[in-house]
Amino acid sequence: MYYKSLGKTELENELNKLKSRYNSFKEREISLDMSRGKPGPTQLDVASDVFNAKTNNIIYKAENGFDCRNYGVLDGIPEAKRLFAEILGVDDSLIIVGGNSSLNMMFDTVAQGMSHGFGSEPWSKQGSVKFLCPAPGYDRHFSICEYFGIEMITVPNTADGPDMDIIEELVKDPAVKGMWCVPKYSNPTGTTYSDETVRRIAALKPAANDFRVFWDNAYVVHELYEDGDTLLNIYEECLKHGNENLVIQFTSTSKISFPGAGIAAQAAGPDDIAKIKKRLSIQTIGYDKMNQIRHAAIFKTLNDVNEHMKKFAEILRPKFEVVLKLFEKEFGGLDIASWTKPKGGYFISLDLPEGCAKRTHTLCKEAGLVLTGAGATFPYGKDPKDSNLRIAPSYPDVKELELAAELLTICAKIAVIEKVLAE
Numbered sequence: 470m471y472y473k474s475l476g477k478t479e480l481e482n483e484l485n486k487l488k489s490r491y492n493s494f495k496e497r498e499i500s501l502d503m504s505r506g507k508p509g510p511t512q513l514d515v516a517s518d519v520f521n522a523k524t525n526n527i528i529y530k531a532e533n534g535f536d537c538r539n540y541g542v543l544d545g546i547p548e549a550k551r552l553f554a555e556i557l558g559v560d561d562s563l564i565i566v567g568g569n570s571s572l573n574m575m576f577d578t579v580a581q582g583m584s585h586g587f588g589s590e591p592w593s594k595q596g597s598v599k600f601l602c603p604a605p606g607y608d609r610h611f612s613i614c615e616y617f618g619i620e621m622i623t624v625p626n627t628a629d630g631p632d633m634d635i636i637e638e639l640v641k642d643p644a645v646k647g648m649w650c651v652p653k654y655s656n657p658t659g660t661t662y663s664d665e666t667v668r669r670i671a672a673l674k675p676a677a678n679d680f681r682v683f684w685d686n687a688y689v690v691h692e693l694y695e696d697g698d699t700l701l702n703i704y705e706e707c708l709k710h711g712n713e714n715l716v717i718q719f720t721s722t723s724k725i726s727f728p729g730a731g732i733a734a735q736a737a738g739p740d741d742i743a744k745i746k747k748r749l750s751i752q753t754i755g756y757d758k759m760n761q762i763r764h765a766a767i768f769k770t771l772n773d774v775n776e777h778m779k780k781f782a783e784i785l786r787p788k789f790e791v792v793l794k795l796f797e798k799e800f801g802g803l804d805i806a807s808w809t810k811p812k813g814g815y816f817i818s819l820d821l822p823e824g825c826a827k828r829t830h831t832l833c834k835e836a837g838l839v840l841t842g843a844g845a846t847f848p849y850g851k852d853p854k855d856s857n858l859r860i861a862p863s864y865p866d867v868k869e870l871e872l873a874a875e876l877l878t879i880c881a882k883i884a885v886i887e888k889v890l891a892e
């Protein structure tokens with residue numbers, strides 16, 4: 470690390486220069502937010518235009534003649550099921566189209582495991598329940614585990630996905646009932662699981678036959694570049710190993726149409742789909758089919774979705790690039806930070822030297838920049854090294870991001886120098 474090669478006086482000089490840059494940011498009283506992966510207003514306007522242009526007349530007849538204005542249809546209208554089947558690479562019969570949130574479907578599915586189980590006793594009646602949590606990962610997955618009192622076991626996320634040597638060992642414990650995965654443009658690392666990782670997950674033979682992989686494919690079509698990452702079809706791989714009920718997949722149009730006002734879906738093996746439908750038949754008379762038909766009228770095929778996502782990529786790409794450019798400019802050659810350069814999704818993951826993430830977060834906050842809480846990307850909100858920060862560049866505009874990224878790099882450098890001086 471460059472700062473370690475400097476003497477005390479040189480370090481103090483460097484720190485003073487950074488602090489004066491920091492103070493001039495503070496004086497500007499900025500208010501910026503790079504904390505949550507939300508689409509920006511321009512993106513939402515593009516989505517609104519698409520919907521406005523095509524849904525002037527309220528469409529309500531599904532292709533099988535069903536009147537979407539009325540009660541009924543538990544697992545989704547055929548055209549919405551077909552769309553998600555194509556997106557997730559499974560047969561229509563294995564799809565359930567839900568409401569406005571895939572996270573909601575994940576929560577309900579974990580709840581079902583706890584209260585009724587997946588083929589065995591309810592998880593909650595089997596003693597301790599553990600989930601494997603590749604980290605850094607999605608904070609809301611971890612919150613679901615905490616809510617149900619499920620013990621989380623942190624597994625390192627590598628550039629190829631979760632460390633499979635560790636996973637294969639851990640699933641030998643029959644108390645391990647689940648594993649979270651964000652396989653494409655992962656939240657927050659932006660990485661996509663390699664073919665080998667997907668194959669090894671599909672081939673798992675856990676000690677618990679009611680173990681399930683929660684395959685949250687939230688960023689399945691969210692490319693920033695034409696030459697995006699490709700993800701192997703997990704369900705096809707599972708079939709090769711007689712594991713048709715191993716994986717439960719989730720996705721939604723939250724970042725295709727509107728977060729909180731899109732449509733969500735899950736896919737699973739035939740036995741699990743039957744169990745989930747049974748539960749749903751108690752839980753609801755049917756989800757919002759008017760929204761399903763609106764979406765299916767606009768996105769008839771995966772190709773329609775991909776074409777639409779290219780418009781979003783035009784908006785998002787410059788946002789990612791301005792942050793990455795600033796990181797390169799400010800951190801380049803210092804050997805104090807590493808960061809991911811995703812080809813899609815909503816996040817960049819920044820790793821700083823041990824013990825520097827929280828301090829950087831605090832400095833940013835005091836100067837008006839909100840970041841996702843340091844530690845939030847780890848189970849129980851505790852990053853064992855206190856080194857990871859999740860950067861969400863989607864919401865602010867490019868000019869704001871330029872400021873935010875510069876401020877972040879200044880704060881990170883201050884935190885690192887303070888640490889070196891303290892040592």
Ligand SMILES: Cc1ncc(COP(=O)(O)O)c(C=O)c1O
Nearest residue numbers: 570571572607651656687721723
């Ligand atoms: C990995 C991941 N899964 C799920 C969600 C939420 O999806 P939904 O809006 O469908 O509930 C998000 C939102 O940021 C996410 O990053």
